[in-house]
Amino acid sequence: MTTLSSLPSARQLDRPPDLQVNGMTKQFGRLMALDNLSMHLKSGSFHALLGENGAGKSTLVKCIMGFYQPTAGELLLDGNPVQIGNPRDAHRYGIGMVYQHFTSVPAMTVAENLVLSRFGGAGIINWKAEIEALRAFMSTSPFQVPLETPIAQLAAGQKQKLEILKQIYLHSRILILDEPTSVLTPAEADEVLGLLRQQVSAGELSILMISHKFREVMAFADEITVLRKGKFAGSGAVSELTVADMAEMMMGEQKVPTPVQKTSLPNATPVLEARQLGANKDNGIAAFSGIDLTVHSGEIVGIAGISGNGQRELVEVLAGQREAAAGEVWVNGERYTATRAEMYRHQVCALPEEPLRNACVAHMSVAENMALRTFDRPPQAKGILLLLQAIRQMAVGLIGQFSVKTPSPETPVQNLSGGNVQRAVLARELSTEQIKLLIAANPCFGLDFAAVDFIHTQIINARNRGVAVLLVSEDLDELLKLSDRLIVISDGQFTYQSQTTTAEYAAIGHAMAGH
């Protein structure tokens, strides 16, 4: 076994090591998240890791990084077994990771985060020298991020670039990316992955990327490994596989996407009306203002825009999580202030983004979270008493119907994989039969293709039943596929409106960029 001290530091590795995973197993309680999995990341290759939500992809890479201690299994670097106890060890072997959730410290500046990420080093930081070194580094790096800006003020795309920059700054030779493009626009994703691909082709870097996007895998990856329910389900060279092959490996069966079928509805009535609506960001600056918006029954209105242009605040106002600074909202012809009673009376459902933070109580169980909307009404309550049996039964039903992968209804929702949290919230919100208004923000963020298909079908079905749908998304393809009418928001203003059938791609792009 190689010991750490005898190992060259990351800085001295001139070529990425060859990484082999043998029989990796990880158990959480009774759940086998990873079951005897083996894979091989060749030196200087771009390897994609595929699998459904909850397949164990994040668990596998966290075991490689030493973030989790595997129950069994070993790692070989260039053929030598190594023991990685924590991310710091991994770094010393030249392995770095960009996590599914951002790992920069929001209150610190870009420069502080970069310096902090460098393990060890002097106790006292000479900022003058550091800033100079960082400037020099930035000038040679593939992307630029302003050094003095606090992370909290960066847009999602910039944050993601910073996460990758951090690893380049640390001279990582094996870069693990956990759904790196879920927060990027397609153009940004291509830019970032393209630049990384160049480094891989030059033999300077190996990449292990988790992704749900076949398009990216086909365009950038050399090889794939597929996981299914924690087990190895297949691998191969991208050049010899089709998207259908990969999908089949993931699901264990062939699956064709459900075609979108919209029925046109007679006598559409306005359900949601916002008049001169405005709201402020957390720091008191206006997030959006003077917004007029109408959504009719049986209509999907899509709101496109780059993240951070006021969409989040708009959804929060409509979902009752933020106070409006100006204007008013009407639902079904009545004033609406998004109280719980009003949401129930008008049958308004909301799927906010980052559901674990915005729509769940993270440490409460899946069943309890699924009952948040209905626990105080029959049949789940009798007077002031909760009927736990009924709550559990409903949860079991929803877990089956929406195929939420959870060890049990009693598992804390925060232990579910990213995609399954989304499903649990969706199950809760779509469970009532007579919803009239659905407000969804990035509903397919981080979901596997089968789940995306499922959710798209649910949304279209709701629309065809006469539900008014407001769909806020950063994924333009999703909006073009689903919505009847498309609106672009930029800097808190609607800059473009059109029927989707007549929408122009170029004009949308311009409007998103704020011209």
Next chain:
Amino acid sequence: MAEGLGWWGVPLAIVAGTMRGGTPFLFVSLGECLTEKSGKINLGLEGTLLTGAMTAYGVSYLTGSPWLGILAAGLAGLVLGSIHGWLSQQFRVNDVAVGIAMIIFGSGIAFFFGKPFIQPSAPQLPTLNLAGSNVSPAVEAALQISPLFLLGLAIAPLMKWFFQSTRWGLYVRAVGDSPDAARAMGVSIFKVRMLSIMAGSFLAGIGGASLSLYYPGVWTERISSGQGLMAVALVIFARWNPMICLWASLLFGGAQALGPSLQSVGIKQGYYLFNAAPYVLTLLIMIVTCSPKRTLAGVPGALGMDN
């Protein structure tokens, strides 16, 4: 003391009171600031303050050295801090609840061991004379400065520098703002929080020493009168910035001196009202700084969360 100066005595007494009364606030709030920057709240500093006061007084009395007393007070704080640091980081344990228990524990310890020290008088800390020799004795008495006050003055900018320009300072901020990020960087959250809480309690212990060995310079069971808890409000007011903690401590110290200094020039009405000034100030700060519409600038992201 200000009688000879008439109305001029009021501002003078307030300045003097600011330095005296502000010293314990300064130490406790800096301690709390360090603790909260790491993401945990330590309400127990109220108890630490009392234990520190008692220990300092007792050790000073027994050994005859007030400096040893100060050291002992800091160490006593360190011990209480390590208990809080360990307990509050256990699974499903809430730091506020532990803090309240630690208030009771800390004061209990102080009262229990402090009984024999209520009567005797312990050697006090020497003070530095700020005024020249040719001023009236009243002014001279007012401008006696404790080395502890100067130490506090030095620690505030030092702590600011620590947070900005040392690796450990960055660790503390990272752990307090985003434990997940810190964990991803291989930083031990438990250790960083433990050490921050212990260091913070060390400072609070010294704050206690300044109560019993400087001003008011006696040991009684009511000596802290809630200053440890007010320091928590003060840290919020100071936006978790050590330099603002310094100014805020002086403000609180000044508010405390308002009642006695008005009394010294013969204003008797509303004496109790003026004495309540620090508490009123605390309430006002709480009301003014809380708003559902915006988040506080500077608040550590993970403050008081169970993780």
